[in-house]
Amino acid sequence: MNAADPRPTPVREPEGPARPRRLFDRDDEWAALTAFAQDPKSGPGLCVVSGRPRQGKTLLLEALARATGGFYFSGQEATEADSLRRLGEEYARYRRAAAPSRWPDWKHAVDELLALGDTRPLPVVIDAFPDLVEASPALPSVIHGALRRLAGPARQNRTRLVLGGETAPVMSRLFAGSPLRSIAELELRIQPLDFRAAARLWGIEDPALALRVHAVVGGTPAYRYDYVNDDVPRGPEDFDDWVCRTVLNPRTPLFREARHLVDEETGHGSHGACHSALAALASGCTTHGEIAAYTGQQLTDASRALALLRDHGLLLSQPDGLRPGLVRHRIADPLLAFEHAVVRPRRTALESEEAGAVWRSARADFSRIAEDCFAQICRHWAEHFAAPATFGGAPVTAAYGSLGSDPDSPEAHAAEVVVRGHDGQGPTRLLSIGLARLGADMDVEHLRRLHRLVDAVAAAGEDTGRVRPALYGGRGFSPELHAAQDRGEVMLVDLDRLYRGH
Incomplete structure (x- = not known):
């Protein structure tokens, strides 16, 4: 009934399927x-x-x-x-x-x-x-x-x-x-699909190929169909050609999608600052100060751009895993990172030159953001897919962690996967410290570096008595590392485990 018309309001009966086929994984x-x-x-x-x-x-x-x-x-x-x-x-x-x-x-x-x-x-x-x-x-x-x-x-x-x-x-x-x-x-x-669901959406069974595709388009469902005309890499050997005929092709909607996404979301007057902040993030800057220095802005101006990106879901912020007073930022959508590391610096060339040659010149930049994407996938796996027994407690957070820069070796006191959680002794107990490498063959030197980092964390006052060292590798591990895993000295996580295991 309604006040204007006392007669019962006719309504349509349910019709059609319960849900469309393209409503994937929801x-x-x-x-x-x-x-x-x-x-x-x-x-x-x-x-x-x-x-x-x-x-x-x-x-x-x-x-x-x-x-x-x-x-x-x-x-x-x-x-x-x-x-x-x-x-x-x-x-x-x-x-x-x-x-x-x-x-x-x-x-x-x-x-x-x-x-x-x-x-x-x-x-x-x-x-x-x-x-x-x-x-x-x-x-x-x-x-x-x-x-x-x-x-x-x-x-x-x-x-x-x-x-x-x-x-x-x-x-x-x-x-x-x-x-x-x-x-x-x-x-x-x-939310965007996670990396496992995205691989199923694209129909990709090879974890290495799925990860590279994820580093380009992330987990946005629309990109699978509407933005690449249902074009899926036919195998690892087709990945480079797929990149050239889709995201690097000015005739496809995906070519301009990332730029339009930022411009539509952030409003007039903020486009330049937001694009510059995203370029800083794509280049490897993660802290407020690093981003301000890269963009040549005052901290307050950089803060406004970061806040705008965060409000619109384009930026994620998280405390450092080993220094919680330090907040680190990362781009929420891999396509935005790909745009600002690969496409944006070469947009003029892509509109006038052969895409294959431009892509070859951009491979180093793509490798960098693919490494970052891999590290984030490892953190997501630790939080959402690893069984509690994997780390000796239920993971609550997984974050990048650092103890500060070493002038002789800036990466010596940093880890891509710092896991904290519950083990019955505290809500944020340190459970695991791990290094993640997508493009390197991991060997015993990575384990030595990991042990040095755990020692440094202990020297800084953190309880590391039950920390489980972990190595996450995209290209496999040496026989010495497998032997160390058999002795219980390290946990090895490869691509197959990330995509299929716990």
Whole structure:
């Protein structure tokens, strides 16, 4: 029922498949959304779904509406009157009404939409919500008031309102300063696929090839189909050609995607600072001071660019694994690192020269970011895939760690994988210190260096009595290292274990 029309509101019955085939590896998100949408309890419900662009959020929400007979509307950058007109037309099509609804303001529109759930649990999905709020800042308060009015004990409304939007400050404010926070039942953040799921998405079984592809495109589902025309490397020998005909090809959408992603997300006036900060990160800078020095900015100016990138999900920050007072930054999306290390410095050449020659000149830069990608994959494996017994406790964090620079050997007191977690004796006990090398054959010298680092950590006052030394290698380990593993002196983790083991 609704106040304007006492007749029962007709709704569409569920139709189509439960979920589309291209909705890859979102089982947990789909289960959470469908459970929310079909919850039979009385009273309206609110769910907020956010995620960076190209992660499949819209596909997920459209599928939810189709599978449950719900209503779906996607906002656009427009005036309030234009958005209300479009919404009225979509609502009329959904209701199979002869004429579109004409609402004077959002209060009337929201009341009508929420009335769709007067007879049964029914999802009402409003996607691209930040675009609507841009023109109508009071919209979150309007929705909050309407939901509160329907939540009284005498009301039987069971609308399940789903607000979707990209990971941007507007979506963050829904849970930080908006009254909606107090009544939201579910928050879903649609993340990029992890490295294992990405390999399955691309249909790549060879871990070495899967890792190299991941170092280019990361775990964004849209890049698999829409941005490379379903082009997948046919094998390790095809990787170089695949790079040239996709991400280095000015005729493909992927060629300009990273630049557009930054420009669309960060807003006018900040593009240059954000691109420079990403270039600094792609070159190996990880601290605030290093980034400011690379970009030639004051610390405060660099901070603004880093904060903007972080707010939009393009930058991740984490305390150093051995010096927690030092925060290190890294690029969240491998494609952004590839853009700023490989493509951006050579964009003019790529638009006028043969891609193969440009790619050959860029291999050293790609090797550097591939090493960084490998180290991050090792950390992700330690946190999410390694069994608790692997490190003698449940991992909580895995981070890059350092004890400071040695003038004679800057890397001598650094480790790519510092694991902390629970072993029954403390919440952040040091469990493991590990070195990660993708392009080097690891031998006993790496183990000696690792032992020296563990000794240095102990000398700095950390309890290392139960630390498990680990070596993560992309090209294998020497016989001496395998013998050391048999003696319990080190744990060896290769690509096959990273992609398939625990």
